[in-house]
Amino acid sequence: MLRSLIRLYLIVLLTGGAVIVFVNVSFDYFFHDRVTAKVRERTSVYAFVLTDYLERHPGAQRAAALAELQKHRDNDFSVLTLQDVVPLLDAPRLHDLRDGKLVLDRDATDYYLPLPNGTIVRAAVNDREDLDIKMLAFVLLALATLLSVMVWVHYHWRDLRALESAARAFGSGNLAARARLPGRSNIDQLAQQFNQMAQQIEASIQHQRDMMHGISHELKTPLARLEFGLALLQAPDSVERQRARQLALRKDVRELDELVTEMLTLSRLEQGEGHRVLMRCALGELLDSVAASMANDIADRTLSLSVTTAGAPAHHVCDPKLVARALLNLIRNSTRYAHRAISLNATTGPAGALVLTVEDDGPGIPVAEWARVFEPFHRVDSSRNRHTGGFGLGLTIVRRVALVHGGTVRLEASETGGARFVMTLPRLALPASAVASAAASLPA
Incomplete structure (x- = not known):
């Protein structure tokens, strides 16, 4: 923590010092006109008194008057002529000087005060803040910055240590370990x-x-x-x-x-969408092929299977093999428990989604088991063997098929008393490779 604090503080301190130096050195240049106006306003009374004082000591008395004035001031005074000032100032400042205005040099360190008799007084700009006061201000600023940085680093480091502790515990095998940080944490x-x-x-x-x-x-x-x-x-x-x-x-x-x-x-x-092959398939043909695959099992159990596509889209983008596999698993599950009839319905859901429903008139599934029927190797009745309850993977595969399509599957109560499985597959777009392949297969 100490090393991080020192690094951060040095960065802040160097950056702040660079800004202060830049302000002191450059702002007088960039805002020279505004600084000049402020100096004129601040020294207007002083210029009047100085002019009156020098006018009352003309000729040979002026040198003695300046020497006497120098004893009571820490500024350096000098009396110049216009010819002496011309090399020191640029054209705009010389113009203001001829108009009787006080002007500052480019560095804003000296000002030039024209007198009515044509002479010009050059004096240093009076800096009202002494160096020791400035140093004290800078020290206080540095201490305040250090305090702020220490407070910030303390809370930041505390949260980092909490996150590190949670990561270490998780890596040690405590899978329930979590980082508990306040919402205002950085x-x-x-x-x-x-x-x-x-x-x-x-x-x-x-x-x-x-x-x-x-x-x-x-x-x-x-x-x-x-x-x-x-x-x-x-x-x-x-x-x-x-x-x-x-x-x-x-x-x-x-x-x-x-x-x-x-x-x-x-x-x-x-593994997700890596094994999904999307294509635009005819929905009616897909459902008919599923029903045909289950025809013998349906007949052996003296059941009936009805397929309805009213209100469903004619085509849908999906992986037909995976969707057919999911529907076969749902129908096989229904054939084990249905009394007389099983229905397979397809409709259009919100935003063009495809809704597939498999429903039977069997005894149904207890509501307490609805949340677990899609878990691997889970059987509703533990007494059932794999000949009546399967391996317990069929509904798990159905859920994964829905998930790889970005959809959902849920269990509902049927109006006939049995189970009603509803699988929703959202509307998908064909990948660019499939579109290009379909376009290439069209006759020229």
């Missing part, structure tokens, strides 16, 4: 940025921990079944039983493959 914005960064890092690390915990938990069951199935294959049994066990093992392998695929998809989506 580094309040920096502290807020640090707190925001720390909060994001804490959330990211917590998310990674939850993911690792969930992944390890999800992998244990299929791996255990695989190990048990492999042990059973080594035991002698009928061909039919061996074939059934092999089919079960293949099913477990496919389950593992699906889980890894889901996790890879979620990992890519976690």
